[in-house]
Amino acid sequence: MKFKNILVDIQDTIAKITINRPKKLNALNKDTIQELHIAFKEIQSYTDIKTVILIGSGEKAFVAGADISEFAHFSGKEGANLAREGQEKLFDFIENLSTPVIAAVNGFALGGGLELAMACHFRIASDNAKMGLPEVSLGVIPGYGGTQRLPQLVGKGKAMEMILTAGMISADEAKDAGLVNYVTTLEGLLPLAEKLAGKIARNSSVAISEAIEAVNANYKEGVNGYHVEIENFGNCFETEDFKEGTTAFLEKRKPNFSGE
Numbered sequence: 001m002k003f004k005n006i007l008v009d010i011q012d013t014i015a016k017i018t019i020n021r022p023k024k025l026n027a028l029n030k031d032t033i034q035e036l037h038i039a040f041k042e043i044q045s046y047t048d049i050k051t052v053i054l055i056g057s058g059e060k061a062f063v064a065g066a067d068i069s070e071f072a073h074f075s076g077k078e079g080a081n082l083a084r085e086g087q088e089k090l091f092d093f094i095e096n097l098s099t100p101v102i103a104a105v106n107g108f109a110l111g112g113g114l115e116l117a118m119a120c121h122f123r124i125a126s127d128n129a130k131m132g133l134p135e136v137s138l139g140v141i142p143g144y145g146g147t148q149r150l151p152q153l154v155g156k157g158k159a160m161e162m163i164l165t166a167g168m169i170s171a172d173e174a175k176d177a178g179l180v181n182y183v184t185t186l187e188g189l190l191p192l193a194e195k196l197a198g199k200i201a202r203n204s205s206v207a208i209s210e211a212i213e214a215v216n217a218n219y220k221e222g223v224n225g226y227h228v229e230i231e232n233f234g235n236c237f238e239t240e241d242f243k244e245g246t247t248a249f250l251e252k253r254k255p256n257f258s259g260e
Contacts, residue, residue: 026062100208118179
């Protein structure tokens with residue numbers, strides 16, 4: 001996979017996607033969103049890839065925001081279309097991907113950058129990371145799911161503070177708030193992501209897919225997450241991975257999952 005604004009590197013069961021616009025602090029523009037969509041869609045088709053790590057190039061930024069120059073002149077209708085298309089093509093797409101995505105936040109994650117990290121299944125951060133949703137300081141609000149995912153992760157009060165003040169928080173503050181799971185050094189960020197990805201890879205990919213769908217169901221309007229969990233729990237009983245997992249447990253050995 002060759003792209004202009006991103007790099008894709010596949011090693012064994014891990015795909016690493018690097019947003020590669022260092023001169024723009026990896027800001028998201030329309031082309032980058034499209035390339036990320038293509039990359040994630042293609043990776044999803046590879047059954048041997050168990051985890052995706054998403055990171056920014058360089059040492060300053062994960063993604064420092066959206067490319068404001070692309071939409072500063074937009075009308076209201078054009079702005080709404082921009083948000084709708086972006087959410088469907090990338091942010092919602094990642095959230096509902098059956099392959100787990102770890103955001104390795106290596107610096108600034110602001111605006112669309114933090115929204116991108118929040119769309120991933122979970123987040124880790126380097127100790128130099130700064131996170132925030134500064135959109136109201138530009139006379140607009142977060143448009144790629146920020147007003148919805150941030151309260152889910154940190155609670156309504158903290159989310160309101162972050163959105164309304166347009167302020168940034170440190171990596172340690174983000175960990176305390178539940179926005180990221182771990183904080184490490186910049187040098188240790190990728191090794192930690194790979195360690196977590198390795199733990200994921202040892203488990204049943206088909207069960208992981210069912211679990212992601214069940215967890216996400218709790219946040220969808222009109223969907224009973226408990227019902228989805230029950231249905232997906234039952235689905236697992238029909239898989240080869242369930243037979244292998246339970247047999248391996250009873251035989252006191254490590255399972256060899258096929259992902260089927």
